[in-house]
Amino acid sequence: VDKDNRAMTRRKFLKTAAAGMALGLAGSPSFSFAKEEYDLAVISGEPAAATRKAIEALGGISQFVKKGQRVVLKPNMSFARTPDFSATTHPLVVATVAQACMEAGAQQVLVLDHTLQRAELCLERTGIREACKNIPGVHVLALQERKFFGETKIPQGKVLERVEVVKDILDGHVLINIPVAKSHSATGVSLGMKGLMGLIWDRESFHSQYNINQAIADLGTVIRPQLTILDATRALVSGGPGGPGEVKKPNLIIAGMDPVAVDSYGVSIVPWYGQNFKGRQVEHLLVAHQKGLGKIDIDQLKIFKEKV
Amino acid sequence: MRTLIQALSLLLFSTFFIFATYKLPNWLPADIYLRLDPLLGINAVFAAREIIGRALWGIVTIGATLFFGRFFCAYVCPMGASIDFLDLLFFRKKKRQNLKTDSSFRKAKYFLLVLFITAALTGLSLAFLMDPMSLLTRFYTFFIYPLAITLINLILDLLRPLFQALGWVTLSHLYYFQSVYYMTAITLLIFGGIVALNRLVPRFWCRYLCPLGAFLSLISPLGLFKRQVNNDCNECLKCQKACPMGAIAEDPRGTRLPECIQCRTCAKVCPQHAITFPASLSIGGEYSKVDFSRRGFLYSLAGGLGVGFLAMQTPFALKQSKHPLIRPPGAIPETEFLRTCIRCGECMKSCLTNTLQPCLWESGFSGLWTPKMDPRLAPCDQNCNVCGKVCPTQAIRSLPMEEKTHAKVGTAVLRKEMCLVWAENKLCLICDEICPYNAIVFRPVEGYRRPVVIPSKCNGCGFCEQRCPVKGDSAIVVVPNGEIRLKEGSYIKEAKKLQLEFKPDAGDDKFILEESGFKIEEKKKRGKNIPPEEITQPKKPKGFL
DSSP, X not given: OOHHHHTOOHHHHHHXXXXXXXXXXXXXXXXXXXXXXXXXXXXXXXXXXXXXXXXXXTTOGGGTOOTTXXXXXXXXXXXXXXXXXXXXXXXXXXXXXXXXXXXXXXXXXXXXXXXXXXXXXXXXXXXXXXHHTTSTTEEEEEOOOGGGEEEEEOTXXXXXXXEEEEGGGTSSXXXXXXXXXXXXXXXXXXXXXXXXXXXXXXXXXXHHTSOHHHHHXXXXXXXXXXXXXXXXXXXXXXSTTTOOOOEEOOOEEEEESOHHHHHHHHHHSSOBTTBOOOGGGBHHHHHHHHTTSOOOOGGGSOEEEEEO | OHHHHHHHHXXXXXXXXXXXXXXXXXXXXXXXXXXXXXXXXXXXXXXXXSOOGXXXXXXXXXXXXXXXXSXXXXXXXXXXXXXXXXXXXXXXXXXXXXXXXXXXXXXHHHHHHHHHHHHHHTTOOOGGGTOHHHHHHHHIIIIIHHHHHHHHHHHHHHHHHHHHHHTOHHHHTOOOOOOOOTTHHHHHHHHHHHXXXXXXXXXXXXIIIOHHHHXXXXXXXXXXXXXXXXXXXXXXXXXXXXXXXXXXXXXXXXXXXXXXXXXXHHHHHOTTOOEEOOBOOOOOOGGGSOOXXXXXXXXXXXXXXHHHHHHHSSHHHHTGGGOOOOOOTTBOOHHHHHHHOOOOOHHHHHOSSSOEEEOSSTTOGGGTTOEEEOTTTOOOOTTOOHHHHTXXXXXXXXXXXXXXXXXXXOEEEEOTTTOHHHXXXXXXXXXXXXXXXXXXXXXXXXXXXXXXXXGGGOOOOOHHHHHOOSSSSOXXXXXXXXXXXXXXXXXXXXXXXXXXXXSOOGGGGHHHHHSTTOOOHHHHHHGGGSOHHHHTOOOOOTTBO
């Protein structure tokens, strides 16, 4: 566990956020990667800079967000924990993506999650609200009321026929998933696919009623983020999903349009619970792959790697 | 002028009430009105047989009354203000005559005062039943506050389509957490009854029943300012009719000083301008004796002792050391807690998660309205310590966060026969996921990883009980066993002595891999999907193939 990082305060975050943002804005001229299309961008570096680079490597945010569109960002801010616990997405990653979306001309950006713990505290402790506070057009919301969820059918569902999801993603919003890399005591890991459970109302039934791994894959057929940006700047490799647990620092941002591929790569970067795994060994990823939601073998992926 | 001050006081009371949330700054005494109430202070000090720091604030009120008389009732008391305003609303046009039995009714409040203080001496905290500050705070907590939230949310819901159309994102997603309480209806009935009594005479409550008023009226004749009528008086008796307290005697020149609340309504209505309130050192006249018979005194004394006996000599009292309730973190030992708590409901109002709920009969008569945790409803949040901060008698001690973390309220017990994992081999982990203290770990038992509570790490917060997806009663419940209740001293030290550790550490997951004989049965089922070299890998955590 990184001792220094534990002492990270919100104020520090803000400062770093500002610095990171400035770097991102001033830095690297926009290379066009459009000619060569990558499945994944894996960028090593500080949260804000690496996030910018990763988006750029996939062809820039304008590939995903068009002028006037409304965007939903789904970070993990489910727990009232500070970022050093690695149970929630790094606020700088969220702020950087939100900023990029607004720069691309988005009408508005909603940063939202159905938090597990009290909404107010989650927004406060994770630092995400603070980090996005000064970006005009960006709204950070934690939804804990059923009235903000609407039912949708799952035609391809095997165990799940219908599900109540956050209304805002039902009406043509662009969805960008920004999970954090962490272990999970029921599903092994909780990355992008598992993180989508933060957009539904009734999560309990996934644990009590259905096979959770199948249910996650079913959910993946109706909630399809255009882009997944996995925050692996830190990884909670045990004690997940809520922590506390062992936090490693892979310093990576992994981005891609294929949600299974991003997760599968994410599985491979660190040992989980002290043991190395492949994406194929994570049941919910395997089921999702078999359902045709994405590629699971990372040696078949075209990956752009860089250090910033 | 008086109405304005009253309104301001009520507003101030309401503002302090609103401020009683988990964000309450340490310097802000949200419970100040309750602290200033000398009756609550005396009640708690007598019942607990101990000096309580915050109760000493009552001396301020006593001092001010010795100086100004019984002004508190007319200007400060938010209950009096509420009664006056509701009186205006409901009974302004009703004709009301003074009760014939007025003087004997007046005694009632003194009897009640004696009864409550006697009960307190026997160790029964009872004044809360009729103390105006406690009563009103309770009414606010259990009725006004939930109602206000409901109304605000209703308005937000009605306007939501508009907000959405205008693209006001924050407003269109805004809602407030709706607190709910068990005893709202009873509390409303009591308050409603008090207001309804005004139909008979104005300020019925203050005249005849209020024990705090009784206490203040005992010392108010010592006050400096007194009503004086000069010779211009033509005995039109307008003042007598207008006096909200019935403090003007048959002869309008006389004043029942204990009843006079310095509102000066009489001076305002006097056509002759004959009434003034000069400073005077005389102590009353013929009308200023507190009409309190010896017999009545003895009866109420006996009443107090009787109620004390009834409340104390019950099986509930004998079972206090084994009580079944989860009390808020920092609650002092049960017997002392029941004696000290004044049932104002402030802790339940401020509770971040709404887990604190009023007791009805769970611990008998002496436990009415005391706060208990209802973990199935909501947990105790690990980031919040507000209940102690707002407790006016410190029946719940005000603790710094670190201390509060160690104030263990109970221990979670897993009921294997109901647990989805133990009984049905399902892939549930919710209790483990939500536990803020890592007190629940998965250990391999008979080929499956099953949740186990580590009692020495559990502080009883109840997140597991609340979130357990089993319908009805939770498969994991918090019981008071292992609770730490200290009247003084450090919870951290006590927890250390007991070898408890509420700082969660990361090491527990080692059980997942290290325990020998660990197998995942499901692996066999899905074996065909897995390349052969991976099947041979032993001991994998849940979710991995």
